[in-house]
Amino acid sequence: MSICTATTVETAAPAPEQPWAWSAENHNSRLAVPVPNAQELWKRYHRQSDTDTENELVQKYLPLVSAVVGRLAMTLPDHVSHDDLYSAGLVGLLQALRNYDPTCGTAFETYARVRVRGAMLDELRRMDWVPRTIHEKARKIKTVMAALEQALGRTPTEAQMAKEMKLTPAEYAELLDEVRPAAFVCLDSASSSEEGDGGALYEVIADSANESPVDQVSSNELKAVILARLQDLPEMQRKVLALYYVEDLHLREIAEVFGLTESRICQIHSQAILSMRAYLQRFESGLAQRPATARRK
Numbered sequence: 001m002s003i004c005t006a007t008t009v010e011t012a013a014p015a016p017e018q019p020w021a022w023s024a025e026n027h028n029s030r031l032a033v034p035v036p037n038a039q040e041l042w043k044r045y046h047r048q049s050d051t052d053t054e055n056e057l058v059q060k061y062l063p064l065v066s067a068v069v070g071r072l073a074m075t076l077p078d079h080v081s082h083d084d085l086y087s088a089g090l091v092g093l094l095q096a097l098r099n100y101d102p103t104c105g106t107a108f109e110t111y112a113r114v115r116v117r118g119a120m121l122d123e124l125r126r127m128d129w130v131p132r133t134i135h136e137k138a139r140k141i142k143t144v145m146a147a148l149e150q151a152l153g154r155t156p157t158e159a160q161m162a163k164e165m166k167l168t169p170a171e172y173a174e175l176l177d178e179v180r181p182a183a184f185v186c187l188d189s190a191s192s193s194e195e196g197d198g199g200a201l202y203e204v205i206a207d208s209a210n211e212s213p214v215d216q217v218s219s220n221e222l223k224a225v226i227l228a229r230l231q232d233l234p235e236m237q238r239k240v241l242a243l244y245y246v247e248d249l250h251l252r253e254i255a256e257v258f259g260l261t262e263s264r265i266c267q268i269h270s271q272a273i274l275s276m277r278a279y280l281q282r283f284e285s286g287l288a289q290r291p292a293t294a295r296r297k
Contacts, residue, residue: 042102057097058090061112065089068116076124085120092119138179140165222280229279237272240265 036044038060045053069085096115100108144164148156156164162172230238243249243257251269255262 042108045097046102054094054097058093061093061097061109064109064112065093065116068113068120072117072120080124084123088119088123089116092116095119134179137175141175141179225280225283226276229276233272233275237268237275240268241272244269 036056038057041053041057041060044050045057065086068089069082072085073080073082092115093112096108096112099115100111102108104111141161144161145156148160148164152160158172158176159169162169165172165175167175230241233241239258240254243254244251249257251265252262255265258265
């Protein structure tokens with residue numbers, strides 16, 4: 001009797017799927033959230049008008065604000081802050097979102113662009129302390145001056161400007177005083193240089209109220225020379241100069257102090273001044289040395 005032995009083939013059972021063993025592809029597909037388009041956002045906003053949807057719409061149209069700022073900034077001076085304009089544009093965009101009526105037949109981008117630009121212009125008017133009429137007069141002067149410069153080939157005189165604007169010289173001078181606040185230079189604005197390292201204007205414009213180091217040294221040296229020369233003058237001349245320039249007395253009052261005539265005091269004063277001038281001329285030309293008193297100091 002033959003015995004048939006059945007061969008048992010063991011097959012590996014599939015391993016149970018681990019909940020944490022999913023691929024990166026499955027991970028990205030599970031986390032992906034569909035981004036609603038503008039039409040869906042508007043439908044949701046008109047249906048419930050919630051803050052989250054409003055914020056999403058604002059984020060959707062932020063490039064519009066940036067575009068309006070960039071176009072408007074091309075015509076503005078450098079000292080105008082683009083950040084301030086951008087903030088004003090955001091306010092205009094938010095107002096456009098809340099006031100937009102889709103039944104009017106106008107696209108929101110067109111409507112919002114007008115409101116954003118209007119908000120920026122309002123901000124510029126708020127920042128400007130000069131009335132609009134002054135700006136208009138200043139522009140008129142610039143237009144006439146440019147036309148005359150082109151016709152004459154040089155800068156026109158005030159008389160020619162007054163004649164061209166049909167004004168008297170006095171009226172034109174008054175007009176210049178009136179538009180002076182509109183012509184200013186902001187020291188905080190950036191300056192340009194050939195090297196390309198532009199900085200604020202207040203860093204490169206000289207202050208006429210302050211002496212340069214060279215002028216300051218020269219002035220101090222001149223004062224020292226004058227003071228030393230005064231010490232070498234006769235005592236009577238020094239006293240007359242001190243009473244006249246320091247005490248601010250008249251020649252008649254000085255004459256009463258010394259019991260002399262006014263003409264004699266005038267002669268002493270003139271002699272002292274001439275002596276000082278002659279010495280300073282010789283000193284500046286190098287023909288005279290500094291007084292002994294100044295050299296000792």
